[in-house]
Amino acid sequence: MARILIIDDEPGMRDLAAFKLTRQGHEVHTEGDGEAGLAAARQLHPDLILLDWMMPRLTGIEVCLALRADPEFEATPIILLTARAQENDLQRGFAAGANDYVVKPFSPRELVTRVAATLARSAAALK
Amino acid sequence: MITLGTGFTSWVLIPLSVLICLLVVLAAVARSVRTVRSRRRRLRQERVRPYLFELIDGEHPDDLDPSGMRALDVLALDLLPQLRGADRENLRGFLADRGLVHRARRQLFSRRSAVRAEAAEMLGSAGDPGSAPMIRELLLDRDPRVRICAARALGRLGDAASTGDLLTSVTHPTRPVPSGVAAMAVLRSGVASAPALRDRLAGPDPVLRALCAELLGHLGDLDAVPDLIAMLAHEADPQVVAAAARAAGRIGSPQASVALLHALGTVPWPDARAAAVWSLGAIGDPVAVEGLAQALHDDEQGVAAAAAGVLADLDPQRLAEVDCCLNARMLAAAALSGASVLTPALVGGSA
Numbered sequence: 001m002a003r004i005l006i007i008d009d010e011p012g013m014r015d016l017a018a019f020k021l022t023r024q025g026h027e028v029h030t031e032g033d034g035e036a037g038l039a040a041a042r043q044l045h046p047d048l049i050l051l052d053w054m055m056p057r058l059t060g061i062e063v064c065l066a067l068r069a070d071p072e073f074e075a076t077p078i079i080l081l082t083a084r085a086q087e088n089d090l091q092r093g094f095a096a097g098a099n100d101y102v103v104k105p106f107s108p109r110e111l112v113t114r115v116a117a118t119l120a121r122s123a124a125a126l127k
Numbered sequence: 128m129i130t131l132g133t134g135f136t137s138w139v140l141i142p143l144s145v146l147i148c149l150l151v152v153l154a155a156v157a158r159s160v161r162t163v164r165s166r167r168r169r170l171r172q173e174r175v176r177p178y179l180f181e182l183i184d185g186e187h188p189d190d191l192d193p194s195g196m197r198a199l200d201v202l203a204l205d206l207l208p209q210l211r212g213a214d215r216e217n218l219r220g221f222l223a224d225r226g227l228v229h230r231a232r233r234q235l236f237s238r239r240s241a242v243r244a245e246a247a248e249m250l251g252s253a254g255d256p257g258s259a260p261m262i263r264e265l266l267l268d269r270d271p272r273v274r275i276c277a278a279r280a281l282g283r284l285g286d287a288a289s290t291g292d293l294l295t296s297v298t299h300p301t302r303p304v305p306s307g308v309a310a311m312a313v314l315r316s317g318v319a320s321a322p323a324l325r326d327r328l329a330g331p332d333p334v335l336r337a338l339c340a341e342l343l344g345h346l347g348d349l350d351a352v353p354d355l356i357a358m359l360a361h362e363a364d365p366q367v368v369a370a371a372a373r374a375a376g377r378i379g380s381p382q383a384s385v386a387l388l389h390a391l392g393t394v395p396w397p398d399a400r401a402a403a404v405w406s407l408g409a410i411g412d413p414v415a416v417e418g419l420a421q422a423l424h425d426d427e428q429g430v431a432a433a434a435a436g437v438l439a440d441l442d443p444q445r446l447a448e449v450d451c452c453l454n455a456r457m458l459a460a461a462a463l464s465g466a467s468v469l470t471p472a473l474v475g476g477s478a
Contacts, residue, residue, distance in 0.1 A: 012206050
């Protein structure tokens with residue numbers, strides 16, 4: 001199973017996602033702001049990062065750009081989890097390097113499915 | 128006299144000081160009680176949070192005391208609006224089983240406005256579609272806070288049947304709902320609210336016509352394009368024309384290009400022309416290039432600058448023309464401002 005890092009400043013959402021993914025057998029780590037999340041990513045080297053957009057200190061987009069600028073993380077799958085659902089928001093998210101985009105309000109079951117699909121694609125690309 | 132004055136001062140000052148001390152102590156006690164209560168509430172919520180997640184997975188908690196169940200109610204209500212799908216339905220079912228929905232429905236008719244507002248918010252969060260007709264009545268409540276809570280609740284319910292009432296509430300003469308709140312509520316209902324919005328594009332009130340056009344644009348409703356095109360050609364209100372132009376751009380259908388170009392060349396209102404330029408850029412139809420090139424010479428600097436930006440994006444080969452035109456305008460503007468600066472100096476020199 002995969003090591004997943006969730007970076008979200010909203011405890012309810014963060015803990016719910018962590019609960020669902022832990023139940024799937026993943027090893028889940030959580031952080032509450034962008035700066036701590038970036039540090040945790042560099043330390044943990046997760047297989048997938050679930051990233052909120054609007055966060056204190058560093059936004060999800062800034063974290064995403066910082067990770068993509070680092071060669072060690074250029075292939076790490078990143079899923080953005082956000083309430084920003086406008087067309088240009090999606091464009092910005094994908095332009096910053098996100099692999100997938102989950103819009104709030106979200107379905108936790110859908111999130112688990114997307115994580116599984118993204119991990120499978122990432123594993124296939126590495127082979 | 129001195130003794131009398133001192134005695135009088137003492138009579139006033141001593142009770143006043145005691146009263147102030149008492150108030151300070153009371154405020155400190157109230158504050159610490161609030162802090163302790165909020166810490167307890169937070170701890171209780173942390174304790175029951177795992178039960179909430181199990182609840183989402185369809186497992187009902189059996190071993191929670193009544194205070195724990197109340198904490199679970201609050202957590203469930205907080206989380207519910209952020210969820211979709213089967214997990215949301217599990218939480219909704221739990222809240223209904225707990226009797227919260229039934230109680231809130233009764234409280235919609237409470238004599239206290241704070242209770243009515245809270246009940247509307249609660250029913251909106253609980254996603255109880257059956258309560259929509261009752262909440263709609265609160266759009267005309269005498270208390271503005273209740274009206275706002277009712278509009279927000281209808282938005283959370285995603286009740287497209289409320290679109291007409293929400294729109295009408297914006298222009299109510301004595302009990303209006305703020306247009307931003309009503310607009311957000313309509314948008315949350317999604318494309319299902321589009322037919323009601325289209326029906327009102329031809330209504331008598333220009334504020335509503337403009338709002339409906341903007342909302343249809345945000346919803347990306349392709350079926351509204353013919354109506355928006357007609358508005359661009361025949362509408363007499365500048366705000367409505369600008370709203371129709373923006374909406375056409377947001378929808379992004381090239382069907383509207385010709386009407387937008389016509390509006391750009393004919394309407395006398397700069398805001399509406401600027402909106403037409405923006406929309407032509409958003410649609411990105413090559414047919415707009417010539418019209419945009421003409422708009423470089425628009426009387427309004429803002430419209431010309433916007434046209435330059437869009438034209439440069441649409442047809443990079445015309446960058447030289449854009450630069451040339453903008454430079455000429457800047458030189459003309461500089462000459463005008465220079466003249467106004469120089470004139471007093473010249474006058475002073477001649478004096």
